[in-house]
Amino acid sequence: MAETDAAALALAKPAPRVPRSTAQRISAIRRWTPVLWSIRIERPADYLFQPGHYARLGLPVDTPEAAVWRPYSIVSATTDSELEFLLVLIPGGAFTSQLAALREGDTVLLEQAVFGFFLDSQLAPGDTLWMLATGTGLGPYVSLLRTPGALDRYARVVLVHSARHADELAYRDEIEAPAAVSHGRLSYVPIVTREAGVSALTGRIPQLISDGALQAHVGRTLEPADSRIMVCGNPEFTTEMRALLAERGFTPCRRNSPGSMLFEKYW
Ligand SMILES: Cc1cc2nc3c(=O)[nH]c(=O)nc-3n(C[C@H](O)[C@H](O)[C@H](O)COP(=O)(O)OP(=O)(O)OC[C@H]3O[C@@H](n4cnc5c(N)ncnc54)[C@H](O)[C@@H]3O)c2cc1C
Numbered sequence: 001m002a003e004t005d006a007a008a009l010a011l012a013k014p015a016p017r018v019p020r021s022t023a024q025r026i027s028a029i030r031r032w033t034p035v036l037w038s039i040r041i042e043r044p045a046d047y048l049f050q051p052g053h054y055a056r057l058g059l060p061v062d063t064p065e066a067a068v069w070r071p072y073s074i075v076s077a078t079t080d081s082e083l084e085f086l087l088v089l090i091p092g093g094a095f096t097s098q099l100a101a102l103r104e105g106d107t108v109l110l111e112q113a114v115f116g117f118f119l120d121s122q123l124a125p126g127d128t129l130w131m132l133a134t135g136t137g138l139g140p141y142v143s144l145l146r147t148p149g150a151l152d153r154y155a156r157v158v159l160v161h162s163a164r165h166a167d168e169l170a171y172r173d174e175i176e177a178p179a180a181v182s183h184g185r186l187s188y189v190p191i192v193t194r195e196a197g198v199s200a201l202t203g204r205i206p207q208l209i210s211d212g213a214l215q216a217h218v219g220r221t222l223e224p225a226d227s228r229i230m231v232c233g234n235p236e237f238t239t240e241m242r243a244l245l246a247e248r249g250f251t252p253c254r255r256n257s258p259g260s261m262l263f264e265k266y267w
């Protein structure tokens with residue numbers, strides 16, 4: 001290629017996008033296991049979100065133009081003065097390996113915008129909201145539970161969280177406490193898949209729904225007429241759930257057309 005053509009091409013190529021961001025201080029770290037932890041960071045005054053939105057975090061802080069950026073669901077209430085995230089360490093992961101080395105007082109980049117459509121307002125009105133999560137996919141539901149009034153439009157709420165081991169059931173105490181005094185309005189179903197005798201139900205969520213064990217445990221049916229369902233986490237899980245629910249008559253949410261099922265895929 002002639003030198004002038006190469007120069008013209010280089011000019012035509014858009015420069016890589018450098019997100020508009022601010023460096024936010026980590027105010028607290030809570031370790032659930034050696035590879036699973038939550039962080040809280042300062043929240044800019046104009047950073048507005050709804051439960052289900054995700055933020056984009058970047059590192060390293062001193063070179064934003066070369067930083068690695070990743071999306072993370074916001075765990076905190078919309079009323080919280082800080083932002084909280086639930087994170088799992090991916091061995092060799094470009095972002096989480098850097099983040100895992102940070103301590104309270106260190107900083108992380110926060111993109112100014114919020115993102116996503118995993119918002120329960122996308123769903124048509126319904127009687128029972130089912131919130132299904134694997135691993136760190138629990139985060140958006142904690143934000144919904146923590147945000148005053150966010151779940152008021154549902155008569156019943158069922159939160160199902162699947163983790164490999166019992167100590168990975170993050171926020172368990174925080175969820176069990178309101179469930180215990182909710183007179184059956186909030187059901188919390190922890191599922192541990194790689195330890196025997198820890199949870200009332202064992203096995204993967206799609207299978208537990210297919211054979212009716214989950215519905216029997218909760219004492220509710222799962223029908224598109226009155227159930228709305230949010231599914232978040234492992235991509236194979238969300239794909240399996242989409243097929244299973246579509247077979248049962250659940251419909252996806254589209255622009256200007258609320259549906260009965262909603263998905264967030266983490267990788
Ligand atoms: C909308 C959205 C919200 C997300 N929210 C969260 C969140 O709240 N908490 C969280 O920990 N992660 C979340 N993620 C995943 C996160 O953005 C990163 O992908 C993850 O932290 C790995 O980044 P990394 O740079 O360390 O690893 P990378 O170097 O990017 O990843 C290496 C590989 O690990 C796999 N991988 C990525 N994430 C996971 C995971 N969580 N579990 C198992 N394997 C994975 C993928 O195959 C990936 O190619 C979210 C992703 C999306 C799209």
Ligand SMILES: NC(=O)c1ccc[n+]([C@@H]2O[C@H](COP(=O)([O-])OP(=O)(O)OC[C@H]3O[C@@H](n4cnc5c(N)ncnc54)[C@H](OP(=O)(O)O)[C@@H]3O)[C@@H](O)[C@H]2O)c1
Nearest residue numbers: 035088090091134135136162163164193204205234236237
């Ligand atoms: N000790 C460690 O080093 C350690 C520990 C945990 C995580 N990690 C890292 O963190 C990453 C994420 O692990 P994670 O445990 O948070 O997430 P995960 O592998 O997605 O597992 C979380 C839960 O989802 C279930 N699940 C997985 N695939 C499913 C599917 N297709 N349908 C229904 N349920 C499904 C798992 O059940 P199953 O048990 O049946 O798969 C488990 O109960 C791992 O890839 C690993 O890199 C490391």
